[in-house]
Amino acid sequence: MSILALYNNLNTFLYLAALLFGMGVYGLVTRRTLIGMLISAELILAAASINFMAFNRFTAPDPTVGQIFTLFIMAIAAAEAAIGLSIVLAVYRNYKSIDTEDLVELQG
Amino acid sequence: MNPSMAITEAPGLFTADGLTGLIFLIIMAATLIGGIIACCAERLVRAVAGLMVCFVGVAALYYFLNSPFVAMMQMLIYVGAVCITIAFAIMLAAPEESKKNGPAGPLSGPLGFITAGIITFGLIVMALRTQFPILPKVNKGTTKEIGIQLLTQYSMVFELISIVLLIAIIGALVLARAGRSK
Numbered sequence: 216m217s218i219l220a221l222y223n224n225l226n227t228f229l230y231l232a233a234l235l236f237g238m239g240v241y242g243l244v245t246r247r248t249l250i251g252m253l254i255s256a257e258l259i260l261a262a263a264s265i266n267f268m269a270f271n272r273f274t275a276p277d278p279t280v281g282q283i284f285t286l287f288i289m290a291i292a293a294a295e296a297a298i299g300l301s302i303v304l305a306v307y308r309n310y311k312s313i314d315t316e317d318l319v320e321l322q323g
Numbered sequence: 324m325n326p327s328m329a330i331t332e333a334p335g336l337f338t339a340d341g342l343t344g345l346i347f348l349i350i351m352a353a354t355l356i357g358g359i360i361a362c363c364a365e366r367l368v369r370a371v372a373g374l375m376v377c378f379v380g381v382a383a384l385y386y387f388l389n390s391p392f393v394a395m396m397q398m399l400i401y402v403g404a405v406c407i408t409i410a411f412a413i414m415l416a417a418p419e420e421s422k423k424n425g426p427a428g429p430l431s432g433p434l435g436f437i438t439a440g441i442i443t444f445g446l447i448v449m450a451l452r453t454q455f456p457i458l459p460k461v462n463k464g465t466t467k468e469i470g471i472q473l474l475t476q477y478s479m480v481f482e483l484i485s486i487v488l489l490i491a492i493i494g495a496l497v498l499a500r501a502g503r504s505k
Contacts, residue, residue, distance in 0.1 A: 219334050219344030221351075222387050229450035231351060231384070235358050235377075237443030242362030244435040250412055254361055254370050257405065261381050271464070272388040274455050278464025279472045282393050283480060285385075286473075289400045290484040294491030296405045300412040301498035307416040 228269035235262035249303045249313045253296065260292045347387060354380030367413050375406045392466040 221227045235258055242255030264285045271281020307313050334340035357380055360373025382397035462468050473481050 217334060217344070218348070219336065219341045222344055222347035225455065226450055227351075228384070228388070230447055231354065233443050233446035233450065234355060236446060237439040238358040238362040240442055241435055241439035244438060245362075245431040247431075248367065250367055250409060250416065251370060254367070254374050254409060257374060257401075257409075258358055258361055258377065261378065261401075265381060265384060268385055268388045268390060268393065270455070272390070274457050276458040276461050278389070278460060278462065279469050280477075282390050282464060282469055283473055283477050285390075285393050286396060287480055287484060289396060290488060293400055293405055294487050296408055297491050297495040298498070300408055301495040303412055304415055305498050305501055313416050 225269055225273040228265055232262040232265040232269070235259075235265065247315055249306065249315060250300075252315075253299050253303070256299075257292060257296070260288060260295075264288050350380050350383040350387075353377075354384065368410070371406055371410050371413065374409070375402055378402045378406065389464060392469060 239255045239258035239262060242258065243252055246252045246255060267281045267285050267288070271278055271285075275281055303313055306318065310317055334344065336342070336345065354377055357373045357375070357377030361370050361377055364370040364373055378397060378401040382394045382402070385391075385394040385397055
């Protein structure tokens with residue numbers, strides 16, 4: 216298969232989504248601030264959406280279902296970002312920091 | 324083995340298919356580079372910029388997957404709203420000042436890289452080994468058909484999205500206002 220025909224192949228999109236998912240997981244475990252972790256979570260959601268859209272284009276009988284589900288993921292991600300960032304702001308107001316190491320009040 | 328659509332022979336670079344493939348390669352590279360910046364950049368502002376590049380690339384990928392409507396929504400919601408919200412939060416919370424050194428946790432550093440690598444490798448092997456059946460299409464998935472489906476068969480999804488967004492707006496207002504009255 217030629218490298219220029221990659222866009223017509225389901226596996227290309229699956230590999231791309233897997234790589235994005237891996238980056239998201241890596242960022243999620245390495246970041247030390249809450250906002251950095253939220254950015255990585257957005258990467259994971261984008262990877263999931265790419266998977267849905269790829270299967271929707273290449274294998275699903277009804278191509279509207281995957282698009283509607285992707286729209287649902289987008290709405291959930293927007294809600295998650297809004298709630299998460301307001302929690303971050305509330306945490307920052309109380310602790311003057313958004314570093315995950317400073318939020319250990321419940322640690323025994 | 325796995326579904327690849329019409330093209331079987333290699334297209335020349337300066338045909339329509341070849342140029343489409345070249346643009347796809349550029350977009351794929353932009354998406355991956357944006358993702359790497361988003362997860363590895365030292366400063367959070369740069370990470371948000373990388374996330375923006377990555378989301379623009381993902382929107383272009385949706386365009387390649389025959390869904391211009393979802394591509395537009397990706398640009399509007401992710402690039403236009405979510406990234407800007409994160410940028411505002413970075414400016415309000417100013418996380419750059421208290422920078423600590425040393426490992427952030429037991430999984431940071433090489434162990435985190437190995438974790439992510441194992442998950443990525445597992446997903447790629449799974450995609451490589453699985454045979455996905457191709458079913459015949461019952462419609463074309465145009466924007467008009469999305470609209471009809473969204474207001475008839477999937478109207479529950481539509482209502483749920485509205486309620487979730489309403490609750491998110493109210494919750495964000497309540498959470499962000501809480502400490503301000505003091």
